[in-house]
Amino acid sequence: MNLSIECINAFKDKGYKVPNYDIEKIRQNTKAKPTWLHMGAGNLFRAYPAVMAQNLIENGHMDTGVIMCESYDEEVVTEYFDKCDNLSINVTLNANGKIDKEIVASITECLFLGTHFEEVENIFANPSLQVVTFTITEKGYVVYTADKFIDIIAADVSTDLSNAKALIPNIIRLCISRFHKCNTPITLLSIDNCAPNGEKLRAAFMAVVKQYVENGFITDEELTYLETQVSFPVSMIDKITPRPSDSIAAMLEEDGFSNMDTMATKKNTYIAPFTNAEKPEYLVVEDIFLNGRPPLEFEKVVFTDRETVDKAEQMKVCTCLNPAQTALAVFGCLLSHTSISGEMEDPYLSKLVHMIALDEGMPVVQDPGVIDSNEFVKEVLEERLINKYIPDTPQRIACDTSQKMGIRFGGNVAKYYELGKVDELVAIPFTIAGWLRYLLGVNDMGEEFEISPDPRAKEEKLQAKVAYIKLGDTNFDKQPLYDL
The missing domain is CATH 3.40.50.720 (NAD(P)-binding Rossmann-like Domain)
Known part of the structure; x- marks a missing residue:
């Protein structure tokens, strides 16, 4: 009925x-x-x-x-x-x-x-x-x-x-x-x-x-x-x-x-x-x-108050959850995964999101007080992302990624820069590079795929700006640089 x-x-x-x-x-x-x-x-x-x-x-x-x-x-x-x-x-x-x-x-x-x-x-x-x-x-x-x-x-x-x-x-x-x-x-x-x-x-x-x-x-x-x-x-x-x-x-x-x-x-x-x-x-x-x-x-x-909300938002969006999700979205599309929990079974992807959240995120997180950031990130990594009963896909999370990259990673990059430790970051810049690679619309098997809906990427022709890059290319000395 x-x-x-x-x-x-x-x-x-x-x-x-x-x-x-x-x-x-x-x-x-x-x-x-x-x-x-x-x-x-x-x-x-x-x-x-x-x-x-x-x-x-x-x-x-x-x-x-x-x-x-x-x-x-x-x-x-x-x-x-x-x-x-x-x-x-x-x-x-x-x-x-x-x-x-x-x-x-x-x-x-x-x-x-x-x-x-x-x-x-x-x-x-x-x-x-x-x-x-x-x-x-x-x-x-x-x-x-x-x-x-x-x-x-x-x-x-x-x-x-x-x-x-x-x-x-x-x-x-x-x-x-x-x-x-x-x-x-x-x-x-x-x-x-x-x-x-x-x-x-x-x-x-x-x-x-x-x-x-x-x-x-x-x-x-x-x-x-x-x-x-x-x-x-x-x-x-x-x-x-x-x-x-x-x-x-x-x-x-x-x-x-x-x-x-x-x-x-x-x-x-x-x-x-x-x-x-x-x-x-x-x-x-x-x-x-x-x-x-x-x-x-x-x-x-x-x-x-607003300050506490901002800290809670920064904790989630810039450290404990969303950066890990974005990494799984980008690399999930490149590696032809169809499940977020399935990605977490890959030891390399699991290590990547642990590095983003724990190694590079938590040292600079501002604890909002109303939510325990340590308990929150533990729940994300040990319960939420590995929940095999949640039918979530990297393709869904990859929607509108061009609007998310600066927010989800820029804050922590700026904090490390202020501390004079930006050279210590590994997982965050690797994920940003992975997004640029994702814009090629070619997976790691060399097969074309359609990137997830992203109006800004379409309006600003982001894919066209990386179209000169081909999978396997190594020589970019004379190639142009574009502001994405």
């Missing part, structure tokens, strides 16, 4: 955790007094924050759910959420092989911004709305390239806000509408896995605002509201959430569900009625909420 509200109780006896609250009542409450709107209908949000929201509802800490809004891919709404009553199955793949399955109903509706703008505007106009969260991936915050606005942003700011097409201009438009209709503060919280996420959102937002002001489309009063009544906390989020796995889909269909296959939309979004993810999860958030917030502290979310 298809995933629907009517079928929920049929799976309670099959080991599924099911909602223990009145779903329709929660949806009515949310419609009347929305508190939490989320932008971006991706797997990470469904596997983590949406589950936290469900727990808060079940434990009596919230009586409203989350409204989801997708701005990029309409098929995600029409071909998935609309057909599944906005439900999702969350499958947790524990390192010991135990599988936990839960039907999640905290997402009360899913809207496509392009066709439901008025509904989203009404949500923004309600003073009960406390926070808008974002998981739009790192490229969603890009408004500039080569010191000028990207084409869609340039077109938007050349005319008034009512003609906006891109997400950031539309968020500005919605905030201004909120100012005129209820004049209540709002918090825009990025929980994307990119550092510093809140600052990236604020910078993109204010850059576009500035241009609208210069072009005469935003008044002084509206600007004052945007500058003083909209906050942009930074956050650190961590939970490995691979693309939906065919093996998990088959397991769910054996349980009695139908149509569990992963759909690839025309815009190359991979979505299914379920998410599969690891058990470990972390969320640390800067506590600057101007109109209240969901009580996520009951779900072990840490609310703290």
Whole structure:
């Protein structure tokens, strides 16, 4: 049977955790007094924050759910959420092989911004709305390239806000509408896995605002509201959430569900009625909420100051997890691996990530205090990356690598440079060289492969800049150097 509200109780006896609250009542409450709107209908949000929201509802800490809004891919709404009553199955793949399955109903509706703008505007106009969260991936915050606005942003700011097409201009438009209709503060919280996420959102937002002001489309009063009544906390989020796995889909269909296959939309979004993810999860958030917030502290979310969030983010992104993942992604593609856990069985790759995290990362890590960095890196290396039940691939992690390299490795290179010890680094520069080698699109067997989706690499023609290099070449004395 298809995933629907009517079928929920049929799976309670099959080991599924099911909602223990009145779903329709929660949806009515949310419609009347929305508190939490989320932008971006991706797997990470469904596997983590949406589950936290469900727990808060079940434990009596919230009586409203989350409204989801997708701005990029309409098929995600029409071909998935609309057909599944906005439900999702969350499958947790524990390192010991135990599988936990839960039907999640905290997402009360899913809207496509392009066709439901008025509904989203009404949500923004309600003073009960406390926070808008974002998981739009790192490229969603890009408004500039080569010191000028990207084409869609340039077109938007050349005319008034009512003609906006891109997400950031539309968020500005919605905030201004909120100012005129209820004049209540709002918090825009990025929980994307990119550092510093809140600052990236604020910078993109204010850059576009500035241009609208210069072009005469935003008044002084509206600007004052945007500058003083909209906050942009930074956050650190961590939970490995691979693309939906065919093996998990088959397991769910054996349980009695139908149509569990992963759909690839025309815009190359991979979505299914379920998410599969690891058990470990972390969320640390800067506590600057101007109109209240969901009580996520009951779900072990840490609310703290920006300095502590930055340290937690640097620990994860620059030292303990993401650099190791990037190394496995790059070399996994070159060595034709299809599994992250499988790579960790290779003694050379395992040694590489241990060197990146322990030998070169931990000596310069700043312990955030709210998370023990030694325990965190131990969990990464001894539980998370080797979890063979997580169907994660180097090809997935290699997406958008050109935007990640500087963030994930540059910080520690800079620290070693300041200490006068940059010559001691081995694994980090080896991985950077490996990425340049990856850009050739040729594996170690000499076979061509397509690099993972990477808009920046495509826009800046990074592959063309290394095209003169051929596998096996040794003489580059007279070859040009390019700034990548």
